[in-house]
Amino acid sequence: MHKSAFSGLYLIMAVLLVLPFVLPNSFYMDLAIRMAMNAVIVLSLNLLIGFAGQISLGHAGFLGIGAYASAVLPTHFDWHPLLALGAGAVCAGVLAAVLARPIFKLKGHYLAMATLGLGIIISIVVRNEAGLTGGPDGMPVPAMALLGHELSGDKLWYWLTAMLLSVAIWFSLNLIDSPFGRALRALHGSEVAARVVGVDVVRYKVSIFVVSAVIASVMGSLTAHYVGFVTPNLADFFHSLELVTMVVIGGMASVYGSVVGAVLLTALPQALTSFEGWETVAFGTILMLCMIFLPKGLVPTLAAKFGKGE
Amino acid sequence: MALLEVNQLSIHFGGVKAVQNVSFSIEAGIVYAVIGPNGAGKTTLFNLITGIYTPTSGTITLDHESIGGKTPNELAQRGVARTFQNLQICLNMSAIENVMVGAHLRLDRNLFLAALRWPAIRARDQALRQEAAELMRFVGLQDYLQARADSMPYGALKRLEIARALAMKPRLIFLDEPAAGLNTKETQDVDALVRKVADSGITVVLVEHDMKLVMNLSDRILVLDYGKKLTEGTALEVRNNPDVIAAYLGAHA
Numbered sequence: 405m406h407k408s409a410f411s412g413l414y415l416i417m418a419v420l421l422v423l424p425f426v427l428p429n430s431f432y433m434d435l436a437i438r439m440a441m442n443a444v445i446v447l448s449l450n451l452l453i454g455f456a457g458q459i460s461l462g463h464a465g466f467l468g469i470g471a472y473a474s475a476v477l478p479t480h481f482d483w484h485p486l487l488a489l490g491a492g493a494v495c496a497g498v499l500a501a502v503l504a505r506p507i508f509k510l511k512g513h514y515l516a517m518a519t520l521g522l523g524i525i526i527s528i529v530v531r532n533e534a535g536l537t538g539g540p541d542g543m544p545v546p547a548m549a550l551l552g553h554e555l556s557g558d559k560l561w562y563w564l565t566a567m568l569l570s571v572a573i574w575f576s577l578n579l580i581d582s583p584f585g586r587a588l589r590a591l592h593g594s595e596v597a598a599r600v601v602g603v604d605v606v607r608y609k610v611s612i613f614v615v616s617a618v619i620a621s622v623m624g625s626l627t628a629h630y631v632g633f634v635t636p637n638l639a640d641f642f643h644s645l646e647l648v649t650m651v652v653i654g655g656m657a658s659v660y661g662s663v664v665g666a667v668l669l670t671a672l673p674q675a676l677t678s679f680e681g682w683e684t685v686a687f688g689t690i691l692m693l694c695m696i697f698l699p700k701g702l703v704p705t706l707a708a709k710f711g712k713g714e
Numbered sequence: 715m716a717l718l719e720v721n722q723l724s725i726h727f728g729g730v731k732a733v734q735n736v737s738f739s740i741e742a743g744i745v746y747a748v749i750g751p752n753g754a755g756k757t758t759l760f761n762l763i764t765g766i767y768t769p770t771s772g773t774i775t776l777d778h779e780s781i782g783g784k785t786p787n788e789l790a791q792r793g794v795a796r797t798f799q800n801l802q803i804c805l806n807m808s809a810i811e812n813v814m815v816g817a818h819l820r821l822d823r824n825l826f827l828a829a830l831r832w833p834a835i836r837a838r839d840q841a842l843r844q845e846a847a848e849l850m851r852f853v854g855l856q857d858y859l860q861a862r863a864d865s866m867p868y869g870a871l872k873r874l875e876i877a878r879a880l881a882m883k884p885r886l887i888f889l890d891e892p893a894a895g896l897n898t899k900e901t902q903d904v905d906a907l908v909r910k911v912a913d914s915g916i917t918v919v920l921v922e923h924d925m926k927l928v929m930n931l932s933d934r935i936l937v938l939d940y941g942k943k944l945t946e947g948t949a950l951e952v953r954n955n956p957d958v959i960a961a962y963l964g965a966h967a
Contacts, residue, residue: 574831575829575830578828578829578830578831579825579828579829581839582828582829582835582839583818583821583822583823583828583835583839584823584824584825584828585828586807586811586814586815586818587815587818587823589804589806589807589811590804590807590812590815590818592804592806593803593804593805593806593807594802594803594804596766596786596798596802597798597802597803597804597878598804598815599765599785599786599787599790600764600766600786600787600789600790600795600796600802601790601795601815601816601818601819601878601879601881601882602786602787602790602791602818602819602882603787603815603818604787605787611825615825657806
């Protein structure tokens, strides 16, 4: 990894600094905030899928755990929102750690099925525990309070998510270029080679699964507080699929690809609203064209085309 | 006592007895070769000793410690390295990173410190990069220091595997057909390389079909046929053994 690996981060930080001053209205601010939030989730998911080569089709489940912890605990049990966020993260982390050992004995399609099942179970629980969660109708989420100040308004949320995104990119870049990250990439490249040089592959898969689950949960909590309302859709299979699509379109095993994928796929449905009833068809067509012409994802393909690797 | 002792080792895959009651011992510091016709069980034997397979019966002792059934990463901790007949290179990484990953067990693998770009970890990684470049020069890959693994030719990747194994600082290295698919010139280079590795004090065990290479390099040779030990001895003894000649030429002695 060269020093230039960080130039993308500086560029993104510069854009994040300027953005609130050029965005015309709160609609675009809201879009930018959701892009940044998705980008953080996709970054952590790309560590698991792109770098370690392990699929998860149930990641929205962990998002749901965080979101509903932040909705249910302060509403019904009077917990401080920050404590609820922490509880959600611990819960997601423990669940991921307990399930990861049996799950990561599986490979390929079986791993996809197991994580798919996990995500579906979480979303069913959320849907059916209507007494606590409001069931399919969802429930309102009380505002997040930090140091006695209520966290509200576009500006505040924007700066919070912009900071989180910058930190997440920095963490990812550091991690992949470290002994831990090399071991992750090695077990993706050749599991048997990784084992033979001493990598405890199951432990590494479990660790990165837990990390990405915890980050998803925290981002789920923040999303819930930002939107002020949660519905089971947040935790369902289609949302998991959307997150995986962001990873794949942006580029597997590409830090900046994660950001690009999240930004594009968050913006695309908005950009396509002029197609009226046909926007899903247009969305699907664009995804298919991307996969046919850019099978490695946007950022890796373009980076290879312009002759500089990431 | 020998560095590695294998006693009555067997593995069965269903009805197939791939390795049957094979016993031998390897003294520290020598080059030991395992030869035999295709399907004789050479690679299976390697896979048993390096923990890829679990033996059906028999014992494997490394330096007074029983290692039968230990996992590859446990064996890596005990200084056992290996290369593969069908390349196991991480093509998603650069050449030098493939070598660096060989030093995995000698590094601080903490996830959180790594994410924070902890200075001690960074400094160790910088030093390791130098060390890995040194190893690449040692195996003759000085032209590939900046290369991506997926852009390297086959012969270079074979050497890259050896460099990765050496990065583990092993006591014992298993080379599975290091000269397979190489031309005469490249085979000579491998010959010289294996000798350099052995001279650096690492015990070498190799499987190889190139008889010239084997006879040239090996202090002792084990001959397998149909999963059984045919004979064992020095190059001269093995060369003149009528059973070995029969096994290779198919003659009915």
